[in-house]
Every structure is written in C-alpha cells, then in structure tokens.
Amino acid sequence: MKKNYFKPLLSGICLAVIMVAGSASAIPTPYEIPGFGQDMAKNGTGISGGNGNDDANNFFRLQTVLASYVNNLPTPVLAGALDLGSNVVPTGGLLGYDYAVLHYGTGRNGITGVGGGVEFFYLNGAADFTFPADGTGLNGIGGFSSLTLIKGTPQVPDGGSTIALLGFALTGVGLLRRKILKA
Numbered sequence: 660m661k662k663n664y665f666k667p668l669l670s671g672i673c674l675a676v677i678m679v680a681g682s683a684s685a686i687p688t689p690y691e692i693p694g695f696g697q698d699m700a701k702n703g704t705g706i707s708g709g710n711g712n713d714d715a716n717n718f719f720r721l722q723t724v725l726a727s728y729v730n731n732l733p734t735p736v737l738a739g740a741l742d743l744g745s746n747v748v749p750t751g752g753l754l755g756y757d758y759a760v761l762h763y764g765t766g767r768n769g770i771t772g773v774g775g776g777v778e779f780f781y782l783n784g785a786a787d788f789t790f791p792a793d794g795t796g797l798n799g800i801g802g803f804s805s806l807t808l809i810k811g812t813p814q815v816p817d818g819g820s821t822i823a824l825l826g827f828a829l830t831g832v833g834l835l836r837r838k839i840l841k842a
Contacts, residue, residue, distance in 0.1 A: 685784035687759065689795070692724050692779070698796025699724065701762060702774030710774060714740040717760040717777070717807040724779055732781055733757045733811025740810070746790040746803040753785050757811035763794025764801025775799035782808075 689697055703709075704723070705716035718737045725732060735758055743752075746761070753759075759780040776799025780790065794800045 685782075687753075687780045687782045687785050687788050687790075690724065690779040690781055692727065698763070698776035698778045698794060698798050700774060700798040701777050704777065712762055712805055714742065714807060718809060720777055721758055721760055721779060721809060735809050735811050738810070741808040743806040743808065746792055746806060748787050748790070748806075750787040752787055753782050753808065755810060756808040757782055758809040759788075759790065760807045760809065761790055761794075762804040762806075763796075763799030764804055765798075766794075766800040775801060775804065 691697065692699055699720065701710060701712070704720055705711045706719045709716060714737065718735060718740060721735050725735065739755075741756070759782060761778045761780070762775060763778065764775045776794050776796045778791075778794060778796055778799070780788075782788070790803070790806065792803055794802075
C-alpha cells in the first residue's frame with residue numbers, strides 16, 4: 660500500500676497559514692496609564708519638564724508611561740520614529756512600528772487643562788488603523804493634533820510566526836515518524 664506523505668505536509672502548511680493570517684487582524688489598544696487613565700497632560704511632561712511635541716519628547720513620554728509598571732511590551736527605540744499628519748493610517752502604514760503617541764487639543768474653549776493631552780497606543784501588530792479624531796482622556800478632549808509612530812524591540816517572540824514554525828516542525832516529525840515506521 661502506497662503512503663501519501665503529502666497529506667500531513669499539506670495539513671501543516673494549512674495550519675501555519677491560518678495562524679499567520681489570524682495574527683494579521685490585530686487591533687491597536689489604548690494604553691491605560693496607571694493612576695492617570697487614557698492620557699497624560701502635554702505640558703510639563705516632556706524632557707526636563709518641557710512641552711515639546713517632537714520625536715524625542717514623545718519618546719520620553721512613552722518611556723515614562725511604560726516604566727510606570729512591569730509589562731512584557733516591546734522596549735521602545737527612538738531610531739526610526741515617524742511623524743504623521745493624520746489620525747487615519749492606511750493599509751501597511753503601521754507595519755514595523757509598535758507604538759503610537761497621539762496629541763489632542765484641550766477641547767472647546769479650553770475646558771480641560773492647558774496644552775491638551777497625549778495618548779498612547781500599543782499597535783499589537785496592526786497594519787492600519789483609524790485613531791480617534793477627538794481625545795478620550797481627561798487632559799485632551801479636543802481634536803487630533805499629531806501622531807508619532809515608534810518602533811520597539813520585542814521582549815517575547817511573535818505568536819504568529821512561532822506557531823507557524825511549530826506547525827512546520829510537527830509536520831516534519833510526522834513525516835519522519837511515518838518513514839521510520841515503514842522501514
């Protein structure tokens with residue numbers, strides 16, 4: 660009786676494709692700042708207590724927020740930060756980035772604090788996303804002002820590619836097992 664060695668291989672490939680495709684539908688999540696909620700005040704939270712809205716100050720704010728408690732998120736790196744002028748990021752625009760730092764205005768008639776608010780999103784592997792047009796925190800409920808994308812170095816392996824590799828490995832073990840049992 661002739662054995663079909665391609666059936667388990669095809670099953671392993673299908674499993675890998677399904678797992679990788681499932682990881683591509685990720686949705687960015689707002690980063691909840693312990694003790695502050697959805698955002699932090701822009702003024703006074705930059706480098707040396709400054710108010711800047713640039714890559715270095717946004718990176719500093721992100722580091723400050725991430726250091727507020729232990730997490731397993733990627734470590735942010737300043738190199739390769741990208742500033743965008745829209746809260747709508749088209750397909751592929753978020754690839755390669757791990758964080759979004761958004762600035763929002765104070766709101767109508769300056770109802771909330773001076774300078775607006777800064778919100779942080781963990782991108783969770785998303786390729787595109789439409790961020791809120793208005794701030795959702797206590798400091799900035801006004802309209803979108805700016806968006807900075809920041810890369811990170813992963814502290815844990817990517818789940819999708821890890822599962823795909825596991826699928827291929829298990830397929831190989833299955834093929835070897837059949838070959839050894841036949842001999």
